Amino acid sequence: MKKVLVTGCSGFIGNYVVRQLLKNNCQVIATSVDEGKARHHDWFPLVTWVPFNLQKDTDVGVFGQPDAVIHLAWEGLPNYKSLFHFEENLPAHYHFLKSLIANGVTDITVTGTCFEYGMQEGMLREDMPALPANPYALAKDTLRKFLSELQKLYPFDFKWVRLFYLYGEGQNPNSILSQLQKAIINKEPAFKMSGGEQVRDYLPVEKVAENIVKVALQNTITGIINCSSGTPVTVKQLVQNYLQENNVSIPLQLGFYPYPDYEPMAFWGDNTKLKEIR
Amino acid sequence: MKKVLVTGCSGFIGNYVVRQLLKNNCQVIATSVDEGKARHHDWFPLVTWVPFNLQKDTDVGVFGQPDAVIHLAWEGLPNYKSLFHFEENLPAHYHFLKSLIANGVTDITVTGTCFEYGMQEGMLREDMPALPANPYALAKDTLRKFLSELQKLYPFDFKWVRLFYLYGEGQNPNSILSQLQKAIINKEPAFKMSGGEQVRDYLPVEKVAENIVKVALQNTITGIINCSSGTPVTVKQLVQNYLQENNVSIPLQLGFYPYPDYEPMAFWGDNTKLKEIR
Missing domain, CATH: 3.40.50.720 (NAD(P)-binding Rossmann-like Domain)
Structure with a gap:
């Protein structure tokens, strides 16, 4: 052992x-x-x-x-x-x-x-x-x-x-999927996010x-x-996958936040x- | 000032x-x-x-x-x-x-x-x-x-x-031109050095x-x-230039020391x- x-x-x-x-x-x-x-x-x-x-x-x-x-x-x-x-x-x-x-x-x-x-x-x-x-x-x-x-x-x-x-249960409340969950629970009119075109892993x-x-x-x-x-995925796709898997919906307010300056646009x-x- | x-x-x-x-x-x-x-x-x-x-x-x-x-x-x-x-x-x-x-x-x-x-x-x-x-x-x-x-x-x-x-006056006594000077002053039969083919600046x-x-x-x-x-120069050339400029001579015992393992063979x-x- x-x-x-x-x-x-x-x-x-x-x-x-x-x-x-x-x-x-x-x-x-x-x-x-x-x-x-x-x-x-x-x-x-x-x-x-x-x-x-x-x-x-x-x-x-x-x-x-x-x-x-x-x-x-x-x-x-x-x-x-x-x-x-x-x-x-x-x-x-x-x-x-x-x-x-x-x-x-x-x-x-x-x-x-x-x-x-x-x-x-x-x-x-x-x-x-x-x-x-x-x-x-x-x-x-x-x-x-x-x-x-x-x-x-x-x-x-x-x-x-x-x-x-x-991502998963217990993650930082500022992470994108935590924020998405919160927006859904709070019945916010839309989910404020970045442009969502950045490619991640x-x-x-x-x-x-x-x-x-x-x-x-x-x-x-x-x-x-x-x-x-x-497998590269856009952040927008990640969010849409989450909504689909959890059978929920919320309009996406794309482009609300700027892209972070400490990361490249596309990497995996x-x-x-x-x-x-x- | x-x-x-x-x-x-x-x-x-x-x-x-x-x-x-x-x-x-x-x-x-x-x-x-x-x-x-x-x-x-x-x-x-x-x-x-x-x-x-x-x-x-x-x-x-x-x-x-x-x-x-x-x-x-x-x-x-x-x-x-x-x-x-x-x-x-x-x-x-x-x-x-x-x-x-x-x-x-x-x-x-x-x-x-x-x-x-x-x-x-x-x-x-x-x-x-x-x-x-x-x-x-x-x-x-x-x-x-x-x-x-x-x-x-x-x-x-x-x-x-x-x-x-x-190189110059006051350098580390273990550096190659210091060693060369010493060998000449001590009238050693030959100057023990590496292969001398490494290219330096x-x-x-x-x-x-x-x-x-x-x-x-x-x-x-x-x-x-x-x-x-x-301007790249081989270590052998550096030594020969020194001998010529100072109008002295000593046979070179090339290959006596191995090449150091912490440096590439040729860089400038x-x-x-x-x-x-x-």
Whole structure:
């Protein structure tokens, strides 16, 4: 039975990753800054809970000797433009993971972001250069590079899962499908959105968690791995699909919000590498 | 009269940059961790000396209000592979420069390195992606990216001078022309070197200092600027040129040392941007 440490387990993705690990008969060591939120989940009695604040605590011995780590924790989202990401998070997370490695961990899976590709358009492949264009993406990309240098000195299996877009129960209330649900519930006359022509890559959070766990529990495919559907979809189409699947309707007020300036108009992830994992 | 703060002024390049600034009638505020070494230079009485250790000291108010900063300081060279570069130097240098900016500095010139291009071969241009392949290059490249993000919040003129190879009086005794001089003085039977077929880009240190000062004292051309000759030369040719210019001879024992693993075989810098500066 594999012992897996999951950080950020009370976050949107963390909740699903813990579930997926339990489904895979793993022993889960779970941590997060928000113990109260973690306690609300039905899986809480099934995991070994270890309170830990990686911005302050330094003794990673409290986690025992996990066989693998899935590092999901990341503070300060979704404020992508704050310098906090590289000024505070980057050193804290780097030293946390380095301490785990120094403590004997040999298998690390960390979630990155499609924003590491920056303003590059089209189908994004893992071997393209990272060109992060905001402090959040820069901090993540730099963390990956620091760990890659560390790996040359202290060998460990290193898997970096670049997340694209995801949706599902528990997501950020500012995300588009949450806003859409709210508009429907509030019987608003129309759903205010951007032009909707931007092309993205979406996966349901359950599928994302399944992918992360699949990546974490093997050691054949390592390095950067896109966690994406591989199927581009416009945001307008995403919204229309949701309305159709849930058998609801609301007029779309397209063009109400401007397109965000920190993302290219059209990008999606090549998921060939992900699909190679058995 | 422009007031310019120079860090690392007792280093190989610093010495020449201070001279060049004085020649340009600038008022020089000079600092370095090595006051003893700085005191040995004939320019010492001509500058405002401010003792400062940027790994420890934080009050940049001691420098007064310089009109511009030329930041040359960097510890731990030439040990390119030490994690120290990004674990210690990167945060220390970032916070030092951020403090200067917070204190009112609006014009910053920092020296980067051709190693930021990583293992890319051929003529290197500023608009190529940075692909640093060792901790030193990674730390420098990351410092540049952090400062670029900072610049979006606190506007300042930012010039990043990528140095290629240089030579001259006072250089590291392990550099190839120092070793060559030593072999000649010691009347060694042959000069032990690598195959010498690697293609590089060399400038005399006086010319490098002239370029750095030229870049620092203007604000039209900013961003990344290669400081290079633009003329590729093999290391063997460099050595032969030196022998010829100094009218000395010694047999070359080619292939004695392996080629370094952290550099590509052939690269040189496009200096079009540098030459655009009046």
